[in-house]
Amino acid sequence: MNILILGNSSDAHAVRLQNALTQAGATVDYLDTRMFPSQIRISWEPNSLMGSLKLSAQRQLKFQDIHSVFWRNFASVSIPSLEDSHQQTIAFNDSMSLLRTLIKACPARWVNSWEAYQFHKEKPLQLHQVQLLGVKIPQTLITNDPEQVIRFAKSHQKVIFKPVYGGAYTQILTESLLEPKRLNLALSLAPITLQEYIPGTNIRSYVVGNFVYSAEIRTHCLDFRTDLEAELLPVELPQQIQQQCRDIAKALYLEWTAIDWRQTPAGEYVFLEANPSPMFLHFEQQTGFPITEKLVELLMDNC
Known part of the structure; x- marks a missing residue:
């Protein structure tokens, strides 16, 4: 083979x-x-x-x-x-x-397939596609219009921003970043993604075929990828959310993926992103979940 x-x-x-x-x-x-x-x-x-x-x-x-x-x-x-x-x-x-x-x-x-990766490049559309499944997503704005940025910032108590395509960490939108000259310069170079800040717990779910493995990520950092000491605790998601994981993977043409969630204090799960080629070694080592084993089964399957 x-x-x-x-x-x-x-x-x-x-x-x-x-x-x-x-x-x-x-x-x-x-x-x-x-x-x-x-x-x-x-x-x-x-x-x-x-x-x-x-x-x-x-x-x-x-x-x-x-x-x-x-x-x-x-x-x-x-x-x-x-x-x-x-x-x-x-x-x-x-x-x-x-x-x-x-x-x-x-x-x-x-x-994953070429189609999956092309879809991943259009993250605004990815969010919309996931919302069509009935999955909750944050209030989001993608723009390079300074007036729209200010409007969005004023309509939410706390806002985060990140690249539209990816490649940089999530940050908090501060008043200094809204200074007109600075804002105009930044948005003349590239649009940004703004989202309402969702308080709560970071959850990452790995989907391999029909298997779903999830862990709570305990960190004090806004973007857990910056925290080398983040603690991973295996959790069992509700069956409805596990099924949403499978539905998201299917809708985005993903044979396997890592899905990032925020679980609010009220227990609601809010979708953030699905990665078509996530790192998995640290997650596997910390949780004991058989991700490599399931990837081997997926790749050697005759289906």
């Missing part, structure tokens, strides 16, 4: 999964897209739908011989610097086009 890990051996999560899959009897290769097109070779014939992936001179796979792919990290492609910037753009676009063709045309089971 041939399984690919989209990523490389410098990632501890990828290595952990590679070792577990190998022990389970699979043949595992890394698909490090940084090696394309200089070292990795990809071919595809639209007429016959036949494709091949040559990882090295000694290792070549037909698309149909790849059982599954675990999407750990997509590093784009690596095009050498060319004197002609136009030619470099063409080379990049051509390489990305063929790589996306591999991702779309290869009949393997993708955990």
Whole structure:
């Protein structure tokens, strides 16, 4: 059974999964897209739908011989610097086009798929899609209009802000950030996501297929990712919320995910975000939940 890990051996999560899959009897290769097109070779014939992936001179796979792919990290492609910037753009676009063709045309089971990652890039739409399921989300505004920012800030007692796409930690919106000159400059560079602050407890739920594993994250930090001493305590979510986890994963095309919640003092669960490629080693080590084991089962399943 041939399984690919989209990523490389410098990632501890990828290595952990590679070792577990190998022990389970699979043949595992890394698909490090940084090696394309200089070292990795990809071919595809639209007429016959036949494709091949040559990882090295000694290792070549037909698309149909790849059982599954675990999407750990997509590093784009690596095009050498060319004197002609136009030619470099063409080379990049051509390489990305063929790589996306591999991702779309290869009949393997993708955990997670290209569609899931494209949807994840549009986080405002992700929130809307989750709300359509009947799941509560925070009052949210995505904008680059200073007047709208001020209106939203005045309508809530406490507001947080974060990037629309991701890549930075959540912060509290303070009065100094609303200073007109500063606000106008910031919003002329990029829009932001504003949300009402939800008091309560951080909950993270990992969904692997139909399995849901959750833990309370005890921290004094606004964004628990900044707290290296955050405490993880396994919890059993209500059946309704566990089902919402599965429904969210399905609606966002996710075979597996980590869902972040805030549980209010009144016991209400508020959805914050679903991550299509979350870190899981620390969570697994602290809680004892068999996440790696369930990922191996998912990737080796014949469905």
